[in-house]
Amino acid sequence: MSQTMPQQLADLLRARFAGHLSNVTLAHGQATVEVTAAHLVEVCTALRDEADFHFEQLTDLCGIDFLGYGEGEIPESDTATSQGFGRGVTGTTAPGRFDWAGRQPHPQILRRFAAVVHLLSFAHNARLRIRCFAPEDALPVLPTLTSVWPSANWYEREAFDLFGIVFEGHPDLRRILTDYGFVGHPFRKDFPLIGNVEVRYDPEAKRVVYEPVTSVTPRVTVARVVREDSRWLTSQTEAADDWKDN
Amino acid sequence: MADESGEIRSYTMNFGPQHPASHGVLRLVMEMEGETIMRIDPHIGLLHRGTEKLAESKPFNHSIGYMDRLDYVSMMCNEHAYVRAIEQLMGVEPPPRAQWIRTMFDEITRILNHLMWIGSNALDLGAMAVFLYAFREREELMDCYEAVSGTRMHATYYRPGGVYRDLPGKMIQYHESPWHKGKDLARMNQWREGSMLDFLDAFAEDFQHKVDEYEELLTDNRIWKQRTVDIGIVSPERAKALGFSGPMLRASGVEWDLRKTQPYAKYAEVDFDIPVGTRGDCYDRYLVRVNEMRQSALIIRQCVKWLRANPGPVMVNNYKVAPPKREDMKESMEALIHWFKLFSEGYSVPAGETYAAVEAPKGEFGCYLVSDGANKPFRVHLRAPSFPHLASIDELTRGHMLPDVVAMIGTYDLVFGEVDR
Numbered sequence: 046m047s048q049t050m051p052q053q054l055a056d057l058l059r060a061r062f063a064g065h066l067s068n069v070t071l072a073h074g075q076a077t078v079e080v081t082a083a084h085l086v087e088v089c090t091a092l093r094d095e096a097d098f099h100f101e102q103l104t105d106l107c108g109i110d111f112l113g114y115g116e117g118e119i120p121e122s123d124t125a126t127s128q129g130f131g132r133g134v135t136g137t138t139a140p141g142r143f144d145w146a147g148r149q150p151h152p153q154i155l156r157r158f159a160a161v162v163h164l165l166s167f168a169h170n171a172r173l174r175i176r177c178f179a180p181e182d183a184l185p186v187l188p189t190l191t192s193v194w195p196s197a198n199w200y201e202r203e204a205f206d207l208f209g210i211v212f213e214g215h216p217d218l219r220r221i222l223t224d225y226g227f228v229g230h231p232f233r234k235d236f237p238l239i240g241n242v243e244v245r246y247d248p249e250a251k252r253v254v255y256e257p258v259t260s261v262t263p264r265v266t267v268a269r270v271v272r273e274d275s276r277w278l279t280s281q282t283e284a285a286d287d288w289k290d291n
Numbered sequence: 292m293a294d295e296s297g298e299i300r301s302y303t304m305n306f307g308p309q310h311p312a313s314h315g316v317l318r319l320v321m322e323m324e325g326e327t328i329m330r331i332d333p334h335i336g337l338l339h340r341g342t343e344k345l346a347e348s349k350p351f352n353h354s355i356g357y358m359d360r361l362d363y364v365s366m367m368c369n370e371h372a373y374v375r376a377i378e379q380l381m382g383v384e385p386p387p388r389a390q391w392i393r394t395m396f397d398e399i400t401r402i403l404n405h406l407m408w409i410g411s412n413a414l415d416l417g418a419m420a421v422f423l424y425a426f427r428e429r430e431e432l433m434d435c436y437e438a439v440s441g442t443r444m445h446a447t448y449y450r451p452g453g454v455y456r457d458l459p460g461k462m463i464q465y466h467e468s469p470w471h472k473g474k475d476l477a478r479m480n481q482w483r484e485g486s487m488l489d490f491l492d493a494f495a496e497d498f499q500h501k502v503d504e505y506e507e508l509l510t511d512n513r514i515w516k517q518r519t520v521d522i523g524i525v526s527p528e529r530a531k532a533l534g535f536s537g538p539m540l541r542a543s544g545v546e547w548d549l550r551k552t553q554p555y556a557k558y559a560e561v562d563f564d565i566p567v568g569t570r571g572d573c574y575d576r577y578l579v580r581v582n583e584m585r586q587s588a589l590i591i592r593q594c595v596k597w598l599r600a601n602p603g604p605v606m607v608n609n610y611k612v613a614p615p616k617r618e619d620m621k622e623s624m625e626a627l628i629h630w631f632k633l634f635s636e637g638y639s640v641p642a643g644e645t646y647a648a649v650e651a652p653k654g655e656f657g658c659y660l661v662s663d664g665a666n667k668p669f670r671v672h673l674r675a676p677s678f679p680h681l682a683s684i685d686e687l688t689r690g691h692m693l694p695d696v697v698a699m700i701g702t703y704d705l706v707f708g709e710v711d712r
Contacts, residue, residue, distance in 0.1 A: 073379045073645045101531040105646075105657060107672040115642070115663040161659065163646055163674070167531060167545065170552050174646065196534030199682040222336035222711060232344050267350050271665045272639040 049169035051076045057097050058173075062088055077174040082187050085177050089193045092164065092173070100164035100173060103190065106200035107161055108208035111154045112234035118269040158185035158210055160201075179210060189215040207232035239263055301329055308337050312415045312697045315707035317681075319696070326692050331685045338711040346671040350637030351377055352450065354671070359445035361673060362709035365404040366436075367396045368651040369709070370449040373671075375555065376647035376660040377451040380640045383612055387557070388603040389453035394556045395491070395594035396439075396448070397649070398587040402498070403432050404652035404704075405584045409505055412577070412701035416518045421508050428501055431494055438463050438487050452613045453606035458598065462490040492595045495588040502584055509577070519573035523687045523699045526571060533686070534679030537654025538583065539703070542568035542576040549650035561593045573702040580704075583652075611638055637666040646674075653677055653704050675709035 049057075055069050055076045065088050068079040080088050092098045156178035164173045179185030189212040190197040201212040202221040209230035212218060220227060229236055239261050247254045301324040307313035316337035322330040342361060346354040358369040371393060378385065385393075410425035433443040438459050440446035448455050462483040465471050471479060482493040509515045525535070530543040540547055548565045550558040566582035568575030606613045614633050615626035642664040648657035654676025661670040680703045688696050 072643055075646060077644070101528075102534055104534060104536075104648075104655065105659065105672070105674040107659060109661065109670050109672075114669060115665075117665060161672075163657070163659065167547055172646070174644075194534070195532055195686075196679045196682065199678060220336075222339040224336070231341060238344065238348050265348075267353075267636065267666070269665050269667050270636060270639065271663060 049166070049171040051171070054098075054169075054171050054173065061091070061095070061097065075172060075174060077176060079176050079178070082177055082180055085175075086188050086190065086193065089162075089175070089190055093193055098166060098173075099168040100166045100171075102165040102167070103162060103194035103196045103200070104165045104172075105161075105163040106190070106197055106204065108204035108210050108232065109159050109161055110208055110232065110234045111151075111157055111159065114151060114154055115271055116269075117271040118265065156180065157182040158208060160187055160204055160210060162190070185210045186213055187211070188213050191215055206230070209233065237263055300324075306696070308334075312700060314411065314700060314705045316711075317700065317705065317707065319684075321693075321696070323693065328688050328691055328693065328696060331688055331696070333681055333684055335681065335707070336711050338707040340712070342712045343671050343673060346668055348667065350666050351640060351668060352637060354668070355450065356445060356447045358673075359447060360708055361675065361712060362404075362651065362653060362656070362677070362706045363444060364407045364706055365400045365652045365656075366444055366446055367393075367400045367448060368649055369656055369673075370447070371397060371556070372647055372649045372651070372656045372658040372673075373660075374449045374451050375649065376645050376658040377640060379645045379647055380643050380660060380662055381451065381612065381638075382641075383452050383607055383609065385453040385607060386604045388457075388598065388601060389605040390556045391594050391597050391601075392454050392458065392605060393449060394558060394561065395591055395598065396435075397556065398590045398594070399432050399435055399491075401587045401652040402584050402591075403429055405580050405587075406432075408580060408652075408701075408704045409509075409577075412704075413509060413515075415697050415701040416515065418508065418512070418515065421505055424501070424504055424508070428498065434463055435487060435491060450606070450613065452609065453604070455606075457605045458487050460486050462487045488595045488599055491591055495591040495595070498588040499585060502581060502588075506581060510581075516574060518694070518698050519577060519702070521570070522573045522691065522695050523702065524570060524572045525683075525687065530571065533683045535654070535683075536676050536679075537650065537652070538576055538579045539654060539676075539680055541565065542579045543571035544569055549648060549655060553648070555647075555649060557594075557597075561590050563590050573698050576702045639664060639666045640668075648674070651676060653706070653709075654680070656709075673709070673712055675712065677703060677705050677710045681705060681710055 051071055051074050055071055058066060058076070058078055059069055065084040066078045066080060068077075070077045092100045158179040160177050160179070162175040162177070164175065166172075177187060179187050185208070187210055189201060191201065192214070198215070198217070199221060201215055202217070202219060204210045205212060205218050206220040206222050207230055223231065229241060231240070239258050241258065242255045243258045243260060244253050244255055246252070301322055304321045304323055306319040306321060308316040308318040318334040318337065320332045320334060321328055342357050346357060355370055355373060358373045359366040361369050406425040406429045410422035413421035436446050437443050440448040440455065462485065464483045465476060465479045467476055482490045525533070525539070525543045527543045527545045530540050530545060535543070544567055546565060546567050549555070551565060563586045566579045566586070568579050610626070610629035610633070614630055615623075619626040620630045640662040642662055644659070644661045646657055646659045648655050655674065656676055657674035659672040659674065660668055663669040684696075684699060684703070688699050
């Protein structure tokens with residue numbers, strides 16, 4: 046078993062797929078590439094078959110919804126009133142109710158849905174992460190990877206079920222984790238955490254009935270705050286020190 | 292079913308979700324011809340609790356307890372993957388003693404898991420006694436869980452930056468009761484006179500004989516071999532392509548163990564072997580797991596040796612991640628502020644993404660964590676080993692008989708907490 050270091054892998058990828066990869070990044074010792082949907086299958090087949098890469102296993106595939114990325118739930122300090130910050134989160138500012146059209150533009154995130162694939166090469170003891178954004182936000186469609194790695198089958202069904210990403214060419218794209226007859230895609234950020242329907246046994250109808258949720262209300266126990274401060278710099282310096290001296 | 296002309300037609304049969312051999316809530320819709328399987332369509336998700344979505348709505352530390360409830364027979368290994376992902380993003384390295392404790396508890400967990408597996412797999416295939424033997428030892432190890440965390444299963448013991456607290460100096464003991472008294476009680480408490488490490492050392496030494504007892508019951512058992520040899524053979528290439536990991540992959544002859552190839556915690560410093568199979572059938576998977584238990588006991592003894600000799604902190608001394616001592620909080624204002632901040636808002640993790648994997652008893656348990664700089668994760672995806680394993684059941688059991696499906700479910704070592712998440 047040879048060992049391909051992440052930096053080496055990133056260089057190899059840049060050299061081999063120059064035109065097809067929009068972004069090759071290294072962070073936390075892991076290589077990430079972004080591939081466009083049109084080139085996904087072609088790039089993946091090469092990654093599996095070529096001796097430099099030889100990624101024999103698709104370890105993981107998951108969907109991700111970038112709605113609300115980097116947005117907090119507490120107003121910024123300049124918007125605070127004399128009564129202080131608003132703690133409760135209600136209305137359209139609550140989690141799961143972020144608005145894609147009115148989002149803050151983010152340099153890296155141009156599309157809403159993406160599939161993230163984790164590959165593993167046994168021959169080179171290397172891992173690679175591929176991110177592929179779906180070109181359409183309203184109806185995310187991506188090509189299937191089932192023809193490249195059979196293990197993609199259930200992972201793509203899961204991403205379809207939870208995020209509504211359609212994998213074109215998938216042999217059996219059915220829901221997998223949610224209930225029979227479930228409506229909606231629950232892991233989308235605009236799907237409420239409490240759900241849309243609740244079930245109870247109706248003694249008169251003598252069966253289980255589905256009704257709009259009334260027994261619980263959306264509630265936030267700890268507000269989401271995004272902090273960009275120097276604390277991590279401090280902690281990194283502290284971590285670099287010996288723990289005994291701290 | 293035979294129609295009027297006497298011809299056999301295929302029919303569809305339902306298996307589970309409430310079936311003793313379905314290991315929880317697995318539902319299989321099987322297309323059969325006589326007793327032969329033509330096609331299997333597993334219906335999963337009956338235990339889907341939306342763990343990943345719930346984690347997005349809570350500060351990072353609140354979700355550690357959810358990890359225990361994924362694969363609920365290898366609790367601490369799940370915590371380990373999640374906690375490592377957070378540590379990677381924050382750039383925090385736990386002190387060595389915490390890493391040794393984690394290594395030790397990962398192996399305790401591996402034995403716990405494999406004991407559950409050997410008991411239930413044997414029970415599925417008609418051997419009742421193994422279950423009773425296996426649970427005798429599970430009880431002892433669960434007491435170790437209880438001694439460090441206060442709970443027997445859902446420990447929430449690993450925290451970003453270390454473990455919750457140091458190992459107890461005194462092992463918990465059985466009390467006298469109408470059922471446990473006299474000589475009986477003395478025998479049960481025989482290893483429990485000293486510290487938890489003394490107890491574990493004695494347990495791990497004796498455990499090799501216990502594994503001999505299980506092997507006595509199964510390894511050369513004619514019925515056991517008839518039920519498992521040559522059932523569900525997977526070639527190494529196919530095992531890789533199907534996303535297999537852990538014992539499922541190693542039984543097919545692939546020498547791949549994250550503890551060796553991508554070591555984490557203190558696995559690089561302990562000495563152990565990776566058992567590898569040759570045929571890739573249910574019997575080889577049995578042999579691999581049994582030998583893993585022996586190796587785990589050896590690792591535990593090495594960890595005990597190190598932990599006895601090296602006292603030290605078990606949590607980073609960084610109040611942005613770990614709370615200050617409770618006594619300090621009563622005296623120092625700084626400590627109080629940190630305490631309050633940490634337990635109300637939590638800590639914000641720098642923006643970024645990472646994938647942290649551990650060799651859980653069932654295979655590679657991974658945590659893909661995306662943070663946008665907030666005090667809650669933006670996205671957590673948990674890569675459960677049983678998920679791709681179960682996905683292969685259709686391919687592996689086609690053409691097999693109905694009882695072989697039960698043997699396969701047993702050999703997958705399925706737990707629905709992690710398949711459904």
